[in-house]
Amino acid sequence: DQQVKQNSPSLSVQEGRISILNCDYTNSMFDYFLWYKKYPAEGPTFLISISSIKDKNEDGRFTVFLNKSAKHLSLHIVPSQPGDSAVYFCAASRPNDYKLSFGAGTTVTVRA
Amino acid sequence: EPEVTQTPSHQVTQMGQEVILRCVPISNHLYFYWYRQILGQKVEFLVSFYNNEISEKSEIFDDQFSVERPDGSNFTLKIRSTKLEDSAMYFCASSEGSLAYTEAFFGQGTRLTVV
Numbered sequence: 001d002q003q004v005k006q007n008s009p010s011l012s013v014q015e016g017r018i019s020i021l022n023c024d025y026t027n028s029m030f031d032y033f034l035w036y037k038k039y040p041a042e043g044p045t046f047l048i049s050i051s052s053i054k055d056k057n058e059d060g061r062f063t064v065f066l067n068k069s070a071k072h073l074s075l076h077i078v079p080s081q082p083g084d085s086a087v088y089f090c091a092a093s094r095p096n097d098y099k100l101s102f103g104a105g106t107t108v109t110v111r112a
Numbered sequence: 113e114p115e116v117t118q119t120p121s122h123q124v125t126q127m128g129q130e131v132i133l134r135c136v137p138i139s140n141h142l143y144f145y146w147y148r149q150i151l152g153q154k155v156e157f158l159v160s161f162y163n164n165e166i167s168e169k170s171e172i173f174d175d176q177f178s179v180e181r182p183d184g185s186n187f188t189l190k191i192r193s194t195k196l197e198d199s200a201m202y203f204c205a206s207s208e209g210s211l212a213y214t215e216a217f218f219g220q221g222t223r224l225t226v227v
Contacts, residue, residue: 031212032211032212032213034215036218041220041221041223042220042221043116043118043203043205043218043219043220043221044155044203044218045218046215046216046217046218049215051213089154089155093211093212094212095212096212097168097210097211097212098143098145098160098162098167098168098210098211099145099157099160099168099170099211100157100211100216101157102154102155102156102157103154104153104154105154105155
C-alpha cells in the first residue's frame with residue numbers, strides 16, 4: 001500500500017527553528033488527513049488533522065497545509081523543541097473508509 | 113484523559129502457539145481497530161470493528177486472525193497459530209466516529225515476539 005508517501009525518512013533541525021515535514025498521496029479519494037507523532041515503544045499520538053475542504057489548520061505550534069491539486073500536505077512545527085524529537089506519520093482516509101492509510105514516517109531530531 | 117490500554121506490553125510465544133492480545137478502548141468510542149508495525153516498517157492496518165462486526169480487513173488479516181468484543185469494554189485480537197513473521201508491535205485503536213472525519217486514538221502497543 002503506497003498510497004501515502006513520506007519521502008524523507010529523517011529530518012534534523014535546530015531547536016527554535018521550523019520543522020517542515022512533507023507527505024504526498026496518490027489516491028484522490030482521500031479527504032481527511034492526519035498527523036501522528038510516535039515515540040519509541042509507544043503508540044502513535046494524534047497531533048492534528050485537516051479535512052479536504054480546508055487548506056490550512058493550525059493548533060498551537062503545529063500547522064498543517066493541504067494542497068489538493070498537488071496531492072500534497074505538510075506539517076510545520078514552529079518553534080521546534082527537543083521534545084518534538086520523534087517519528088511523525090502522515091495518515092489519510094476516504095469517506096467510506098474504516099481505516100487509516102499511513103506513510104512510512106519521518107524521524108525528526110531536534111538539536112539543542 | 114481517557115486512553116486506550118493494551119495488555120500485555122510484551123508477549124513472547126513459540127511458533128504455532130495461539131496468542132490473545134487485549135485492549136480496552138476508550139469507553140464512549142464505537143469504532144475499534146488493530147494495526148501492527150513490523151520493526152523498521154510502516155504502520156499497517158489489520159482490521160476494523162464496528163457494531164459488533166468486522167467492517168473492514170486487510171489482506172494480512174487472514175484466517176489465522178480473529179477479533180472479538182467479548183463484553184462491553186474489551187476488544188481482543190487472536191492469532192491462532194503464530195508464525196515468525198507475526199513478530200511485531202500490535203496497536204489497538206478506537207475512535208468516536210468514522211475515520212472520515214475524526215481521529216483514532218492508539219494504545220501503547222503489545223510487542224509480540226514469536227520464537
